[in-house]
Amino acid sequence: MIDELEQAEAAVVACFDTPVWAAGERDLVAALDAVHRVEQRLAAVKLALVRELDGRGTATAQGASSTAVWLRDRLRLGVGAARRLVELAATLDAAPPGVRDALAGGSVDVEQARVIAATVETVHAAAGTEAADKAVGVLVEWAAQFDAALLRKLGTRILDHVAPEVADAAAEAVLRAQESRAMRDRHVTISEQTDGRIRLTGILDTEAAAALRAAIDPLTTPTGPDDARTPGQRRHDALADICRLALRTGDIPQNGGDLAQVVVTTTYDELTRQLTSGALDTGLHLTPEAVRRLACDAAILPAVLGGTGQPLDVGRQRRLITGPLRRALVLRDRGCAFPGCDRPPRWCDAHHIHHWADGGTTNLDNAVLLCGHHHRHVHHSDWAVRLGDNGHPEFIPPAWLDPDQIPRRNHYHRRN
Known part of the structure; x- marks a missing residue:
């Protein structure tokens, strides 16, 4: 396979180096169609490789x-x-062979294949294997004329074509299947943007959507005739108000031993004289005005930083040492310190580098933030962790993964 792929790559490079300006319009269109077919066939190969690697557990082993x-x-x-x-x-691995064959043959693209597989799954549940096999052929034929969005709409009435005798009776089963998929597909994704903002996307099931609307709608009405906010801005502000209200209730579960809280870090000089900016424990920054506004309704906790941004002493909000030490770890590690992990501090545990049961001390020089997965992985694998010359954690991979055992660091979290 490697040899074949290398030949294919060389052929693609040769095509890229060929000037297209000299080709006729008919040849350009034919070349575009050919590129699209090759792209879909490569996608089929890629998906097969991903599925095999996923099944072997390669990711977790590394x-x-x-x-x-x-x-x-x-x-x-x-x-x-x-x-x-x-x-x-x-x-696609669970789909009938006809779906995979259509993708490998270049007659459908990846999104069309996704739609066909989901539709055929519904047909199989409602009308059995024979109807599902017929549905594959019909949908692949339709895919030559319609994109994925239209194919999805047409698929809602596929039973009229492949099993008309059960179409009406299956309508309720289809609705139940759709409800099941809605429960399966529910999610919220929070993606950090380059300028410090986040993009919030997701799919809510019917019940959660109703709860969100009930909570947000009363707060999204304009405050008066001079309210120049757009509807999207009003929904944004309403969501922020709901989060602040939830934080004030005190009923939110603890995160790593601390009550839910927003931590803003600034220097002593900036706080007592002319404030410049502050940093959240997520690594993002706030304007001076935002820090002043938060300080009006907050408990001020001193956090003294060294010249390299290392926490030297952390103010005590409560008697137990776990609170201040965890805040110091958050200031230093910004999240899970394992290489390649982007889990935020609230998802992390404090791990003793030299195990406490073996005589390790509970202090900042012997602690590192790890998410639940990597905390277990470090305990049960040959990875080693230590503090580097700059005081930040670095991880030494096992020899089977990297014979040179070059230390690795996490580059996803911003550091001082």
Whole structure:
């Protein structure tokens, strides 16, 4: 396979080096069609490889929390794109052979294949294997004329074509299947943007959507005739108000031993004289005005930093040492310190580098933040962790993964 792929890559490079300006319009269109077919066939090969690697557990064996996270680092994909790749590989693996054959043959694209597989799954549940096999042929034929969105709409009435005798009776079963998929597909994704903002996307099931609307709608009405906010801005502000209200209730579960809280870090000089900016414990920054506004309704906790940004002393909010030490770890590690992990501090545990049971001390020089997956992985694998020359954690991979055992660091979290 490697030899064949290398030949294909060489052929693609040769095509890229061929000037297209001299080709006629008919040849350009034919070349575009050919490129699209090759692209879909390569996608089929890629999905087969992803499915096999996922089934073998390669990602977790190399320390990643999932195949999607491993693909993100290996192929430099967005984690959303990597997750969709894994899901599609699993979907096509379970689909009838006709769906995979259509993708490999270049007669459908990846999104059409996804729609066909989901539709055929519904048909199989409602009318059995024979009807499902017929549905594959009909949908692949339709795919030559319609894109994925239209194919999905047409698929809602596929039973009229492949099993008219059960179409009406199956309508309720289809609705139940759709409800089941809605429960399965529910998710919320929080993606950090380059300028410090986040993009919030997701799919809510019917019940959660109703709760969200009930909570947000009363807060999205304009405050008066001079309210120049757009509807989207009003929904944004309403969501922020609901989060602040929830934080004030005190009923939110603790995170790593601390009550839910927003931590803003600034220097003593900036706080007592002319404030410049502040940093959240997520690594993002706030304007001076935002820090002043938060300080009006907050408990001020001193955090003294050294010249390299290392926490030297952390103010005590309560008697137990776990609170201040955890805040110091958050200031230093910004999240899970394992290479390639982007889990935020609230998902992390404090791990003793030299185990406490073996005489290790509970202090900042002997602690590191790890998410639940990597905390277990470090305890049960040959990875080693230590503090580097700059005081930040670095991880030494096992020899089977890297014979040179070059220390690795996490580059996903911003550091001082």
